[in-house]
Amino acid sequence: MSNPSILILPGDGIGPEVMTEVRKVITWFGEGRDIQFDVSEALVGGAAYDKHGVPLTDETMAHAQEVDAVLLGAVGGPAYDDLDFSVKPERGLLRLRKEMDLYANLRPAQCFDALADFSSLKKEIVSGLDIMILRELTSGVYFGEPRGIFEEGNERVGINTQRYTESEIERAARSAFELAMRRNKKVCSMEKANVMESGILWREVTTRVGKDYPEVELSHMYADNGAMQLVRAPKQFDVILTDNLFGDILSDCAAMLTGSLGMLPSASLGAPMANGRPKAMYEPVHGSAPDIAGQGKANPIACTSALRWRCATALIWATRPPAWKAPLRKCLPTVPARRICWEKTASTRFRPAKWATPLWQPCRTASNPRRPEIKRPCLKRPCAGFCRARERGRQRPLFLWLHTFFCGS
Ligand SMILES: NC(=O)c1ccc[n+]([C@@H]2O[C@H](COP(=O)([O-])OP(=O)(O)OC[C@H]3O[C@@H](n4cnc5c(N)ncnc54)[C@H](O)[C@@H]3O)[C@@H](O)[C@H]2O)c1
Numbered sequence: 001m002s003n004p005s006i007l008i009l010p011g012d013g014i015g016p017e018v019m020t021e022v023r024k025v026i027t028w029f030g031e032g033r034d035i036q037f038d039v040s041e042a043l044v045g046g047a048a049y050d051k052h053g054v055p056l057t058d059e060t061m062a063h064a065q066e067v068d069a070v071l072l073g074a075v076g077g078p079a080y081d082d083l084d085f086s087v088k089p090e091r092g093l094l095r096l097r098k099e100m101d102l103y104a105n106l107r108p109a110q111c112f113d114a115l116a117d118f119s120s121l122k123k124e125i126v127s128g129l130d131i132m133i134l135r136e137l138t139s140g141v142y143f144g145e146p147r148g149i150f151e152e153g154n155e156r157v158g159i160n161t162q163r164y165t166e167s168e169i170e171r172a173a174r175s176a177f178e179l180a181m182r183r184n185k186k187v188c189s190m191e192k193a194n195v196m197e198s199g200i201l202w203r204e205v206t207t208r209v210g211k212d213y214p215e216v217e218l219s220h221m222y223a224d225n226g227a228m229q230l231v232r233a234p235k236q237f238d239v240i241l242t243d244n245l246f247g248d249i250l251s252d253c254a255a256m257l258t259g260s261l262g263m264l265p266s267a268s269l270g271a272p273m274a275n276g277r278p279k280a281m282y283e284p285v286h287g288s289a290p291d292i293a294g295q296g297k298a299n300p301i302a303c304t305s306a307l308r309w310r311c312a313t314a315l316i317w318a319t320r321p322p323a324w325k326a327p328l329r330k331c332l333p334t335v336p337a338r339r340i341c342w343e344k345t346a347s348t349r350f351r352p353a354k355w356a357t358p359l360w361q362p363c364r365t366a367s368n369p370r371r372p373e374i375k376r377p378c379l380k381r382p383c384a385g386f387c388r389a390r391e392r393g394r395q396r397p398l399f400l401w402l403h404t405f406f407c408g409s
Helices: 015-033 046-052 058-066 089-099 113-118 166-181 197-210 223-232 244-257 301-319 322-331 334-338 384-391 398-407
Strands: 005-011 038-041 069-074 104-110 130-136 144-152 155-161 186-191 217-222 239-242 265-272 278-284
Touching: 005 015, 005 046, 005 058, 015 069, 015 301, 046 089, 058 089, 069 089, 104 166, 104 244, 130 166, 130 244, 166 186, 166 197, 166 239, 186 197, 186 223, 186 244, 197 217, 217 223, 223 239, 223 244, 239 244, 278 301
Parallel strands: 005 038, 005 069, 069 278, 130 239, 186 217, 186 239
Antiparallel strands: 104 130, 104 265, 144 155, 265 278
């Protein structure tokens, strides 16, 4: 059986820094667990523009279409702010999403108990939170035509078009219902059907698709109310289905409920390839953080969580015999809980411990300076809080839904 193939696109700013940690984990998988990946690397965003004059070359695009998964760091930065729109770093990312047809963007918002105090909301509102936002990613106002800045009379006018076809809505809706079937069987669809025709169509199509999933409770909500409900009572949601624009905003809002954007992963999945697995790109939710780039402060947990453990697991689960699954199932939930210790400071949202040390090493914080060092992953000592939450069924490890998404069981 061939090894799963991964294309690493570090990108700009802290992207290469967090990807260095991903590389370490891939190496650890190979050396410590004899799980090998075929890893390749290429440029994207500003780094690709600097070398090739475009944010994504055709060769990289073609390669991305062939691999099992793309791992992307982050793109963009102030150095590229004045570039023409067509060669801005973000165009590289949008091209990847569009040409790989990654229509389902899965953005979880899970609050680890150890981090509940970092949320700007009260602990009881966010503790145990576990919601999944499914954002349609390849259509809507970010791609609709006509678009541009035009002269109209004596002034200029900026135009973007919100456009959705029934089939685009339907495939996103089906992904959301499939996800919900493996979670708490609730889908809340958010749009602005009160003022937008595309919202009316969105509501009609999701209602129709919902009839194929009678076990799933479908509700509809205007997106502005959804934003309010997310900060008022986020635990009422299980799966939130929404379009590209509202998903962009709502998922950032939901992410902050957990205490920080910096620790959340995201997966963008598309139609199945010839081997039956969907095309996939994994990214951290955060951007290139130019303010801390090169200072060794970047927290790699989002990138490593999403791109290393989850992606690697999904690939392994999809390609390896069942014997692999038990040890992975046992060990993975303990790892994120181990690596979520950092100090909050006034200047940055969190100050990571020395990331050059092994990633899974618990960090010494000001409040807990005597915390023992663990020199290598100790998978037998799970974080008690995390496991208690799991036992109570309040937290579902991300890898479970990725697995179910990939493997359908
Ligand atoms: N997917 C992407 O590649 C992506 C996403 C968002 C923004 N961007 C780009 O990134 C650039 C900066 O955008 P921004 O400042 O709005 O958002 P950002 O997420 O890069 O940074 C926001 C704040 O969070 C901090 N931060 C983010 N990730 C962190 C981490 N891993 N560890 C520690 N601190 C972290 C940053 O220091 C900053 O203070 C822009 O050019 C933007 O276009 C790219």
